[in-house]
Amino acid sequence: xxEIAELGHTVKKSDYKKQVPELRVKLLEAQQLLRDxxxxxxxxxxxxxxxxxxxxxxxxxxxxxxxxxxxxxxAEPSDEERERPRFWRxxxxxxxxxxIAIYVGSWYSDPIALSIYEQIDDLQLxxxxxxxxxxxxxxxxxxxxxxxxxxxLSKDAQKKRLKSLEKDPETSWRVTNKDKKHLKLYxxxxxxAEQVIKETSTGEAPWLIVDGSDIRYxxxxxxxxxxxxxxxxxxxxxxxCPEPGAEVQPAIYVAQQSLLDTLDLTxxxxxxxxNEALADQQARLGKLIRxxxxxxxxxxxxxxxxxxxxxxGSIRRITRAVDARNYQVIQIAAPTDEExxxxxxxxxxxxxxxxxxxxxxxxxxxxxxxxxRVEGFASKEEWxxxxxxxxxxEEALTEHGILLLKFWLHIDKxxxxxxxxxxxxxxxxxxxxxxxxxxxxxxxDDYELAVNEMVTRTSTQQAPWIxxxxxxxxxxxxxxxKTFCDNLEEKLSD
Amino acid sequence: xxEIAELGHTVKKSDYKKQVPELRVKLLEAQQLLRDxxxxxxxxxxxxxxxxxxxxxxxxxxxxxxxxxxxxxxAEPSDEERERPRFWRxxxxxxxxxxIAIYVGSWYSDPIALSIYEQIDDLQLxxxxxxxxxxxxxxxxxxxxxxxxxxxLSKDAQKKRLKSLEKDPETSWRVTNKDKKHLKLYxxxxxxAEQVIKETSTGEAPWLIVDGSDIRYxxxxxxxxxxxxxxxxxxxxxxxCPEPGAEVQPAIYVAQQSLLDTLDLTxxxxxxxxNEALADQQARLGKLIRxxxxxxxxxxxxxxxxxxxxxxGSIRRITRAVDARNYQVIQIAAPTDEExxxxxxxxxxxxxxxxxxxxxxxxxxxxxxxxxRVEGFASKEEWxxxxxxxxxxEEALTEHGILLLKFWLHIDKxxxxxxxxxxxxxxxxxxxxxxxxxxxxxxxDDYELAVNEMVTRTSTQQAPWIxxxxxxxxxxxxxxxKTFCDNLEEKLSD
Numbered sequence: 001x002x003e004i005a006e007l008g009h010t011v012k013k014s015d016y017k018k019q020v021p022e023l024r025v026k027l028l029e030a031q032q033l034l035r036d037x038x039x040x041x042x043x044x045x046x047x048x049x050x051x052x053x054x055x056x057x058x059x060x061x062x063x064x065x066x067x068x069x070x071x072x073x074x075a076e077p078s079d080e081e082r083e084r085p086r087f088w089r090x091x092x093x094x095x096x097x098x099x100i101a102i103y104v105g106s107w108y109s110d111p112i113a114l115s116i117y118e119q120i121d122d123l124q125l126x127x128x129x130x131x132x133x134x135x136x137x138x139x140x141x142x143x144x145x146x147x148x149x150x151x152x153l154s155k156d157a158q159k160k161r162l163k164s165l166e167k168d169p170e171t172s173w174r175v176t177n178k179d180k181k182h183l184k185l186y187x188x189x190x191x192x193a194e195q196v197i198k199e200t201s202t203g204e205a206p207w208l209i210v211d212g213s214d215i216r217y218x219x220x221x222x223x224x225x226x227x228x229x230x231x232x233x234x235x236x237x238x239x240x241c242p243e244p245g246a247e248v249q250p251a252i253y254v255a256q257q258s259l260l261d262t263l264d265l266t267x268x269x270x271x272x273x274x275n276e277a278l279a280d281q282q283a284r285l286g287k288l289i290r291x292x293x294x295x296x297x298x299x300x301x302x303x304x305x306x307x308x309x310x311x312x313g314s315i316r317r318i319t320r321a322v323d324a325r326n327y328q329v330i331q332i333a334a335p336t337d338e339e340x341x342x343x344x345x346x347x348x349x350x351x352x353x354x355x356x357x358x359x360x361x362x363x364x365x366x367x368x369x370x371x372x373r374v375e376g377f378a379s380k381e382e383w384x385x386x387x388x389x390x391x392x393x394e395e396a397l398t399e400h401g402i403l404l405l406k407f408w409l410h411i412d413k414x415x416x417x418x419x420x421x422x423x424x425x426x427x428x429x430x431x432x433x434x435x436x437x438x439x440x441x442x443x444x445d446d447y448e449l450a451v452n453e454m455v456t457r458t459s460t461q462q463a464p465w466i467x468x469x470x471x472x473x474x475x476x477x478x479x480x481x482k483t484f485c486d487n488l489e490e491k492l493s494d
Numbered sequence: 495x496x497e498i499a500e501l502g503h504t505v506k507k508s509d510y511k512k513q514v515p516e517l518r519v520k521l522l523e524a525q526q527l528l529r530d531x532x533x534x535x536x537x538x539x540x541x542x543x544x545x546x547x548x549x550x551x552x553x554x555x556x557x558x559x560x561x562x563x564x565x566x567x568x569a570e571p572s573d574e575e576r577e578r579p580r581f582w583r584x585x586x587x588x589x590x591x592x593x594i595a596i597y598v599g600s601w602y603s604d605p606i607a608l609s610i611y612e613q614i615d616d617l618q619l620x621x622x623x624x625x626x627x628x629x630x631x632x633x634x635x636x637x638x639x640x641x642x643x644x645x646x647l648s649k650d651a652q653k654k655r656l657k658s659l660e661k662d663p664e665t666s667w668r669v670t671n672k673d674k675k676h677l678k679l680y681x682x683x684x685x686x687a688e689q690v691i692k693e694t695s696t697g698e699a700p701w702l703i704v705d706g707s708d709i710r711y712x713x714x715x716x717x718x719x720x721x722x723x724x725x726x727x728x729x730x731x732x733x734x735c736p737e738p739g740a741e742v743q744p745a746i747y748v749a750q751q752s753l754l755d756t757l758d759l760t761x762x763x764x765x766x767x768x769n770e771a772l773a774d775q776q777a778r779l780g781k782l783i784r785x786x787x788x789x790x791x792x793x794x795x796x797x798x799x800x801x802x803x804x805x806x807g808s809i810r811r812i813t814r815a816v817d818a819r820n821y822q823v824i825q826i827a828a829p830t831d832e833e834x835x836x837x838x839x840x841x842x843x844x845x846x847x848x849x850x851x852x853x854x855x856x857x858x859x860x861x862x863x864x865x866x867r868v869e870g871f872a873s874k875e876e877w878x879x880x881x882x883x884x885x886x887x888e889e890a891l892t893e894h895g896i897l898l899l900k901f902w903l904h905i906d907k908x909x910x911x912x913x914x915x916x917x918x919x920x921x922x923x924x925x926x927x928x929x930x931x932x933x934x935x936x937x938x939d940d941y942e943l944a945v946n947e948m949v950t951r952t953s954t955q956q957a958p959w960i961x962x963x964x965x966x967x968x969x970x971x972x973x974x975x976k977t978f979c980d981n982l983e984e985k986l987s988d
Binding site: 084085091092096139298355 | 532534574577578579580581582585586588590591592617618620621624628632633635636638790792832835836837838839840843844846848849879883886890891893894896
């Protein structure tokens with residue numbers, strides 16, 4: 001979920017100085033329009049300590065007209081507040097139509113803190129989050145625009161940031177003991193944060209996860225996102241239709257760096273090493289799968305990736321190690337008539353394995369947010385809703401105890417073209433290449449955007465996405481086999 | 495919540511015989527149209543044992559074309575089912591577009607049973623219900639029509655029904671030991687059922703609560719409701735807008751009997767008894783309120799009722815017994831500009847009392863589902879959403895420990911006119927009567943419908959509606975004072 005936000009995005013000082021004035025003008029214009037609108041804007045700025053929440057809120061106030069913004073910071077509740085229901089303190093501060101309220105610390109702070117310090121358990125956290133969703137749903141139903149930004153730092157980045165704040169006498173006061181304690185609790189914090197973001201990234205009020213390691217980058221990203229969301233909301237409201245939800249990434253983001261670009265596609269294995277590793281891992285898998293069968297552990301593997309990225313070959317390397325009675329490979333192509341006449345998840349629910357079995361989906365429910373999104377087969381409203389539906393669906397699987405792994409096979413554009421050409425030369429592979437494959441290539445960037453968003457929204461500790469460097473087929477196959485074995489081993493030892 | 499379903503509605507055999515053929519024709523026509531629609535229909539028939547679930551499902555199958563209906567009954571899960579996530583068994587059975595699926599026993603059965611037998615606690619029940627809401631929301635978002643019917647019987651009616659089933663050798667097999675056990679657990683069952691219905695009566699998939707004491711009445715009501723919902727859904731889908739939700743009462747229902755008609759408006763007190771009781775109850779209230787203050791128990795009283803029903807006078811009889819520093823009366827009239835620029839609940843949240851204080855709302859958030867509904871100040875979508883929002887809001891209050899009571903002051907139309915005329919004669923009361931009051935009288939039936947629905951949807955054990963017979967002011971005032979005292983006493987002794 002935080003993969004993209006750890007890529008270390010930066011904006012050069014000169015670029016920043018060029019971009020800020022333009023952004024400010026646009027923000028002020030949007031604010032001007034907003035003044036006459038019949039809805040309020042609620043901006044939450046949350047995230048890890050040292051992620052730059054304070055700086056960003058200061059900048060937002062500086063960039064916009066402060067007469068129509070109010071910033072609300074919540075610490076310990078006052079006695080006035082303690083004597084009322086929990087949400088009372090927030091209701092007091094909700095902005096009027098046409099106004100913006102920024103929240104540092106919000107209805108999310110308590111559940112997160114209580115959960116980290118184990119004062120509430122997972123079940124209670126779920127209830128809290130369900131109350132929060134209800135609150136946000138009611139506000140949105142009434143017209144409000146809710147913008148939620150989460151500033152992320154990797155563990156190392158957080159350590160570095162807190163150190164540098166501490167050194168500088170002008171900022172050292174900002175590092176509290178609580179911050180240092182949080183640093184110790186980083187892993188726990190991230191686990192809780194992931195659950196919170198996953199549960200509450202609804203279609204109507206999604207989280208934007210922002211790389212907080214460079215303040216110029218993060219402030220521009222948040223500023224641009226706020227601008228986009230307000231502009232779009234005004235547009236939709238004046239057309240009397242609700243905003244269908246918001247993409248996670250504002251343009252600035254993806255233009256700069258894609259998750260897929262960070263993969264080292266030169267990784268490879270020579271034939272000898274490959275053959276040895278293949279034999280080892282397949283033997284290992286065979287044993288593990290038998291144990292899984294005995295222990296009634298079911299597994300689901302999802303394969304997605306570019307055309308010709310090597311999904312089929314990778315799947316065969318797995319299935320060869322498994323008794324044919326114990327697995328099923330589900331090829332997902334266009335839905336049947338009967339499938340089309342159901343909810344789009346219905347056809348995936350059908351094939352959920354029985355206890356102890358393995359089901360491999362060759363393409364999957366992610367079609368909703370990949371091909372259906374890019375080709376327009378699903379409406380924006382449908383694929384936006386899809387993320388939450390998918391996360392929810394996968395949670396039903398993992399909560400039942402199923403091991404679920406999702407592989408994205410990545411190759412670059414040149415490698416794809418090379419493979420297309422090769423396939424056309426081989427008689428029994430020629431049928432695999434059609435006009436459509438070439439057409440899909442043209443929308444490479446759209447797909448890449450969709451993949452980035454998919455991973456950000458749906459990669460969780462329970463059901464992670466594994467990005468596989470696929471230019472070398474041998475490397476890819478071994479990485480997949482090994483990852484599956486490692487996860488299986490860990491799960492079986494639980 | 496079940497008040498209306500205990501009025502003992504009946505339909506005469508001759509009326510039934512006249513109405514059924516017409517209903518059948520219309521149901522078949524609707525089903526014919528449905529065949530070409532791009533959505534499925536899911537009908538849940540739940541409720542108390544002996545409430546006639548089986549009979550009604552048989553009738554629905556008989557009345558409609560069985561080729562396009564499938565009935566799903568769920569008992570103990572099979573091993574196939576147990577080996578998959580819990581909802582898998584339901585996903586398997588979801589109907590295709592154009593088809594109807596009827597469920598006896600559904601995703602509600604387990605949570606209810608587990609909760610009654612205390613195998614899950616309140617928190618776990620909430621999680622289950624939140625998963626159910628998520629499931630239903632996803633189906634509805636995809637276009638599905640979900641119709642949920644709850645067949646209710648009072649404790650006595652259930653006892654009678656089970657006895658008569660047991661006596662008849664043709665039906666005795668239908669009374670299981672489980673049923674008899676349930677009878678013992680009736681109170682517990684009703685408490686759980688109320689929570690389930692309250693939590694899951696969403697705008698998109700509300701429950702219809704049906705009086706199950708007369709099978710002719712209940713089957714006609716359910717049949718009519720199914721017809722209405724399908725017809726309306728087809729209409730809305732063909733206009734490409736989602737159905738805004740469904741009223742609880744189909745027409746047949748209200749035409750027959752209103753909750754307000756059951757009140758005995760001849761109840762009265764003579765002056766002497768009144769004076770004595772007033773002195774007693776006010777003294778009692780004074781003491782109780784002081785204890786409440788010490789124990790930091792806050793109270794909220796809501797007063798709604800017909801114009802001139804005596805809200806103001808009743809409120810004054812309470813406040814006279816309370817130290818002026820400890821209570822506030824909030825008069826709710828048209829919202830201020832600032833209030834209008836917020837969510838409609840904002841102006842009620844503002845006035846939530848501090849610990850140990852009493853707040854009385856003279857008219858309240860119920861305006862949303864009364865005057866705003868009837869006069870069209872709120873859109874249908876808004877007031878339909880209002881029930882869930884109100885229930886949620888009140889839950890935040892009662893969960894915080896606040897004592898919340900809601901009074902509906904009822905008078906009949908003649909009494910109202912009499913009081914209008916009287917007020918016009920008294921100089922200092924003349925200002926209270928305006929053109930508007932006469933206009934409101936004309937919409938009496940619409941208001942009565944709205945009141946019935948309001949009580950059904952929002953009267954809960956935690957925050958009950960108390961219907962007050964108001965033709966005699968003295969009787970009404972004492973009933974209110976006494977009810978408040980009784981509840982306060984009980985709450986303080988907890």
